Amino acid sequence: DIQMTQSPSSVSASVGDRVTITCRASQGISKWLAWYQQKPGKAPNLLIYTTSNLQTGVPSRFSGSGSGTDFTLTISSLQPEDFATYYCQQANSFPVTFGGGTKVQIK
Amino acid sequence: EVQLVESGGGLVQPGGSLRLSCAVSGFTFSNYWMRWVRQAPGKGLEWVASIKQDGSEKYYVDSVKGRFTASRDNAKNTLYLQMGSLRAEDTAMYYCARVASNRGSDFWGQGTQVTVSS
Numbered sequence: 768d769i770q771m772t773q774s775p776s777s778v779s780a781s782v783g784d785r786v787t788i789t790c791r792a793s794q795g796i797s798k799w800l801a802w803y804q805q806k807p808g809k810a811p812n813l814l815i816y817t818t819s820n821l822q823t824g825v826p827s828r829f830s831g832s833g834s835g836t837d838f839t840l841t842i843s844s845l846q847p848e849d850f851a852t853y854y855c856q857q858a859n860s861f862p863v864t865f866g867g868g869t870k871v872q873i874k
Numbered sequence: 875e876v877q878l879v880e881s882g883g884g885l886v887q888p889g890g891s892l893r894l895s896c897a898v899s900g901f902t903f904s905n906y907w908m909r910w911v912r913q914a915p916g917k918g919l920e921w922v923a924s925i926k927q928d929g930s931e932k933y934y935v936d937s938v939k940g941r942f943t944a945s946r947d948n949a950k951n952t953l954y955l956q957m958g959s960l961r962a963e964d965t966a967m968y969y970c971a972r973v974a975s976n977r978g979s980d981f982w983g984q985g986t987q988v989t990v991s992s
Contacts, residue, residue: 862935
């Protein structure tokens with residue numbers, strides 16, 4: 768099984784800050800990496816698919832990059848509505864696996 | 875408008891069974907893989923199962939193999955998760971999600987809570 772290791776597990780940041788979250792796969796997953804945002808009591812929301820493609824309706828301050836085993840989600844200028852938990856997910860092979868999550872909190 | 879609506883959750887005793895349903899609308903259900911994903915209280919997301927468009931392929935996380943069965947009725951636009959031999963560690967919010975061609979889950983239901991407790 769492919770393990771997805773996300774870091775950090777939490778980050779405290781201010782509005783306007785640049786935030787970077789990393790996700791490392793235990794083996795190569797090609798381009799099959801997605802990022803989700805989840806707010807308390809809500810279902811996850813797809814932000815980025817195939818490593819770097821922005822889902823329709825997602826603000827351009829979100830971006831994804833990476834290849835092989837190392838991937839990054841960047842929020843260029845944190846907005847109040849971005850305080851949430853973020854998950855990476857690989858779909859290169861079954862079982863589909865998620866990272867442990869990164870909680871972005873208000874500093 | 876794409877909608878996914880789960881139902882069937884509830885409180886069940888250890889060893890018991892439940893069948894979750896996910897009724898979809900707003901898209902051609904038979905064109906998409908579907909997933910079940912769960913989230914235990916205060917924990918992260920865990921993929922549970924995936925099922926191909928025609929139901930011919932199904933995949934499960936190891937912890938539910940032999941106990942859970944995913945199925946679908948394309949005529950009724952409904953996805954199912956039959957859950958048996960339930961354990962306390964199956965307690966979670968269960969979400970159904972559509973799988974896009976890019977392998978991301980682009981639409982999710984609101985979730986249905988399953989609690990396994992005596």
